[in-house]
Amino acid sequence: MNAHRLVLKISKDEIQNRVRALAAQIASDYQGKDLVMVGVLKGAFIFLADLIRSLDMPVEVDFIRIASYGTSTESSGGITLSKDLECSIDGRDVLVVEDIVDTGLTMRWLMGHLQRRNPRTVKICALIDKYERRAVEMPVHYAGFRIPSGFVVGYGLDFAEKYRGLQGIYEVAFDAMVEGSHAG
Numbered sequence: 001m002n003a004h005r006l007v008l009k010i011s012k013d014e015i016q017n018r019v020r021a022l023a024a025q026i027a028s029d030y031q032g033k034d035l036v037m038v039g040v041l042k043g044a045f046i047f048l049a050d051l052i053r054s055l056d057m058p059v060e061v062d063f064i065r066i067a068s069y070g071t072s073t074e075s076s077g078g079i080t081l082s083k084d085l086e087c088s089i090d091g092r093d094v095l096v097v098e099d100i101v102d103t104g105l106t107m108r109w110l111m112g113h114l115q116r117r118n119p120r121t122v123k124i125c126a127l128i129d130k131y132e133r134r135a136v137e138m139p140v141h142y143a144g145f146r147i148p149s150g151f152v153v154g155y156g157l158d159f160a161e162k163y164r165g166l167q168g169i170y171e172v173a174f175d176a177m178v179e180g181s182h183a184g
């Protein structure tokens, strides 16, 4: 892993306030509906845990584990499924809970995968909508924060499996390139 520093972008308090506001919006939009929240492992586990504890309505929780190949800061769009849903979503309202949408390739794959199971609706809730590198059009119906670019960690998000437990969101700043070498 290249030498790097972490720069605080979103504080713990800002995250907590925003999560509460998102939960209030979701509860209002889905009142009386049969809602299933699908957390995308690993990154979404902390966000989903906080979101449902602020949610003033019954909800079923399930998880799916998908990962994309590539180096630790680049997603390539080659998706592998290592744990599928366990509940039926036939005729139900599904809200996918993600930590971050970047190129959108992970979400595009997942939307196709879920649509084949005949849900009534599928929407996306992401803590971070990182919009500048989008490779496919992908709406984020409930976005915690919108950032243009930068590789961020904390609150579930990792860099080579580190930093998921940080309470804020930090940008990874790679140390300046040494002349004649490449920062990867």
Ligand SMILES: O=P(O)(O)OC[C@H]1O[C@H](OP(=O)(O)OP(=O)(O)O)[C@H](O)[C@@H]1O
Pocket: 040, 041, 042, 043, 044, 066, 067, 068, 075, 098, 099, 100, 101, 102, 103, 104, 105, 106, 107, 158
């Ligand atoms: O929009 P994209 O460019 O597809 O990138 C977003 C995806 O990348 C990260 O997952 P990762 O594969 O790192 O798995 P993880 O959740 O286990 O860290 C993140 O959690 C999203 O699922």
Ligand SMILES: Nc1nc2[nH]cnc2c(=O)[nH]1
Pocket: 075, 100, 101, 102, 103, 130, 150, 151, 152, 153, 157, 158, 159
């Ligand atoms: N941890 C982390 N994973 C990502 N996957 C796509 N973008 C990001 C990011 O900024 N941080």
Ligand SMILES: [Mg+2]
Pocket: 043, 157, 158, 159
């Ligand atoms: Mg990751």
